[in-house]
Amino acid sequence: MQDDPVIRVVAKVLTPAIMLFALYVQFHGDYGPGGGFQAGVIFASAFILNAIVFGMNRGRHVWPPKFNLQCIALGVILYGGTGVASLFLGGNFLDYNVLSHDPIHGQHLGILLIEFGVGLTVASVMVGLFFAFASRTQHLRLLDLSPSKAATSSKVDAKTKPKTTKSASKTKQASNPK
Amino acid sequence: MIEFWINAAIAILLSAIGIMAVRQQRLFAVIILSGAYSLVAATWFVILDAVDVAFTEAAVGAGVSTVLALGTLSMVPANEKQRPVEALPLTLAIATGLLLLLAVADMPEFGSPDTPVQQHVGPHYITQSEKEIGVPNIVTSVLSSYRGFDTFGETAVIFTAAIAVFLILTGWTRKKVAKKPKPKTSASKSDV
Numbered sequence: 001m002q003d004d005p006v007i008r009v010v011a012k013v014l015t016p017a018i019m020l021f022a023l024y025v026q027f028h029g030d031y032g033p034g035g036g037f038q039a040g041v042i043f044a045s046a047f048i049l050n051a052i053v054f055g056m057n058r059g060r061h062v063w064p065p066k067f068n069l070q071c072i073a074l075g076v077i078l079y080g081g082t083g084v085a086s087l088f089l090g091g092n093f094l095d096y097n098v099l100s101h102d103p104i105h106g107q108h109l110g111i112l113l114i115e116f117g118v119g120l121t122v123a124s125v126m127v128g129l130f131f132a133f134a135s136r137t138q139h140l141r142l143l144d145l146s147p148s149k150a151a152t153s154s155k156v157d158a159k160t161k162p163k164t165t166k167s168a169s170k171t172k173q174a175s176n177p178k
Numbered sequence: 179m180i181e182f183w184i185n186a187a188i189a190i191l192l193s194a195i196g197i198m199a200v201r202q203q204r205l206f207a208v209i210i211l212s213g214a215y216s217l218v219a220a221t222w223f224v225i226l227d228a229v230d231v232a233f234t235e236a237a238v239g240a241g242v243s244t245v246l247a248l249g250t251l252s253m254v255p256a257n258e259k260q261r262p263v264e265a266l267p268l269t270l271a272i273a274t275g276l277l278l279l280l281a282v283a284d285m286p287e288f289g290s291p292d293t294p295v296q297q298h299v300g301p302h303y304i305t306q307s308e309k310e311i312g313v314p315n316i317v318t319s320v321l322s323s324y325r326g327f328d329t330f331g332e333t334a335v336i337f338t339a340a341i342a343v344f345l346i347l348t349g350w351t352r353k354k355v356a357k358k359p360k361p362k363t364s365a366s367k368s369d370v
Contacts, residue, residue: 029315030314030318031314031315033230035317037234041234041238048242048245069344072341073337076334076337094326094330103310104312107319108313111318111319114326114329114330115318121336121337126242128340130242132344132347133246133250133253134252135347136347
């Protein structure tokens with residue numbers, strides 16, 4: 001799949017469009033359908049498409065796992081932090097009225113902040129989940145499931161799988177101290 | 179009248195896809211069928227005027243969960259094991275389905291305004307949202323402002339679930355976590 005020029009070109013053209021649409025859904029959620037959750041999923045799908053077409057290593061280069069973990073936590077902190085900020089400004093937890101001089105302004109600001117937090121967490125969770133699943137196997141066979149492959153018995157898979165994963169984890173541990 | 183026929187067509191399509199997914203043995207086809215099911219369901223939500231739900235269903239159900247299921251498929255055998263149909267689960271499933279169909283007859287008509295659900299806080303949200311929140315999309319104002327605490331809980335659930343999945347799948351161990359980031363965590367705490 002990575003050698004197919006059509007798929008490569010289409011993926012390259014589509015990726016910025018998907019990300020732009022995700023940002024539109026994120027920040028236009030007050031006025032139309034959408035919001036942080038949907039925008040996060042759409043934003044993640046751009047990176048997942050990139051990783052599927054150009055390979056896991058390049059995908060991990062674009063969105064590093066450590067950055068991913070930080071983003072997951074940062075989204076929740078942003079949401080909770082907005083609530084705590086409204087506590088300190090004299091309101092209830094997550095009462096956005098006090099965030100600005102005008103209650104309506106405060107509501108807009110609060111909704112924008114917490115929706116961004118939700119979007120950040122959801123996007124990085126989705127990308128991280130995909131990488132976590134995909135990194136379990138050496139080669140992601142997404143679309144090349146031929147019937148002959150499908151016919152291989154489950155016993156072979158069950159026998160070989162634990163060995164490979166064990167050896168992989170061993171090599172990981174061995175390589176880590178270096 | 180035309181809406182009835184559209185609804186009927188979608189219902190038939192949904193049950194056809196469901197039956198095909200149950201009868202299919204190749205897991206790859208089952209995953210694609212479940213994605214198609216989500217897409218048809220999203221169309222139905224649009225007809226029911228639940229645009230936000232349709233959006234979520236199309237993005238999550240048809241998009242990301244299909245990709246995640248395909249990722250899982252690369253770790254498991256490609257075919258479902260052939261099992262004989264057992265009598266007890268089948269009768270239980272059919273009985274539950276019939277009971278649910280019976281219960282549908284007792285439900286209030288779709289969109290009727292005098293059900294208990296619509297009488298409680300709904301009218302306040304619909305009439306006061308523009309004045310109190312100032313956001314045109316009432317779904318957003320309910321989700322993020324009136325029910326902001328619930329959404330916070332949902333985000334925390336997503337966070338916790340993702341951490342649990344990463345722990346299981348990527349094989350982090352206590353040693354690695356304890357050795358490296360200890361000084362960093364204290365630094366980031368002071369940052370916050």
